[in-house]
Amino acid sequence: MARRRKLYEGKAKVLYEGPEPGTLIQYFKDDATAFNNEKQGTITGKGVLNNRISEHLMTKLAEIGIPTHFVRRLNMREQLVREVEIIPVEIVVRNVAAGSIAKRFGIEEGTVLPRSIIEYYYKSDELGDPMVAEEHITAFGWATTQDIDDIIALSLRVNDFLTGLFIGVGLRLVDFKLEFGRYYTEDTLQIVLADEISPDNCRLWDVETNEKLDKDRFRRDLGGEREAYQEVARRLGVLPEAGPMDLKGPKAIQ
Known part of the structure; x- marks a missing residue:
């Protein structure tokens, strides 16, 4: 080995x-x-x-x-x-109300949002991954305004593509988390998608039954x-x- x-x-x-x-x-x-x-x-x-x-x-x-x-x-x-170089901000894209957003705003879980919502969370287990605004991200030097623009554009493209891909196999992409990093070469710097995309960081529901096919089964003791x-x-x-x-x-x- x-x-x-x-x-x-x-x-x-x-x-x-x-x-x-x-x-x-x-x-x-x-x-x-x-x-x-x-x-x-x-x-x-x-x-x-x-x-x-x-x-x-x-x-x-x-x-x-x-x-x-x-x-x-x-x-x-x-x-x-x-x-x-991982940017210490988690990007959450929400298409349907579920999890914390349903609790925070008293929205019935499963409600389709009028438009996709992007939220930012500071990556810190010690602090409980608090939600942050763009002002926090730039003020604390985690990312620049241009970085954020690139991240938003990429996140929306990922959402559009994955939504269609999953619908094609009978799954609804409720929400998901993305991480991005800076990839350096000799003369360029590029913002790239990092980490993983899986049922660990996506909420995926069957389009017909709304059966949960993701880590919510573990969170909620569904088996x-x-x-x-x-x-x-x-x-x-x-x-x-x-x-x-x-x-x-x-x-x-x-």
Whole structure:
């Protein structure tokens, strides 16, 4: 097994140094968390499924000109990605009222919003990922006005494309979270889509029944989490033939 230096471990993924400068290996775990890590558990095979789903969606987005950090999938649980400087702001795009926005404004869950809403959250587990405004983002130097303009434009393009893609397989894209990073080359700087796109950070409902096929099943103790993720992968045509087999990541060296 390859020995790679572990650079970072988050709630759902581990990042190792890549085989070439400027690359990383992103390993998908089965760990599941909710409510700022207050609830923890495991969804067997989730890492395998999310790796395949995110690979498929990132590839499709690249085909329409969305720049991403994704390079290629390496195996069942790992993918090669470009090393980027992550902007510490999570972008949430909402099409249908669900989760926190329904609670905050007393909107019945499932209400279609009159237009897509973009919200910003500061990436800080210690602070509970507080919602912020563009003024906070620029005042604290997390991103420039031009960065924000690029992020908004990319987020809306991603939303338009994914909404259509999911509708095509009988799924409603209720809302989703995106992360972006700065990708540096010798003479250019580009804002690119990073992290992952999967049922971990998308709310996906069946268009006919409104059955939840995402991490809300874990958040709300609905059960059937693994089957829900498998159903999303099946509809997208990326369910691993061998099933969500286990695969250990590279042995980390400190």
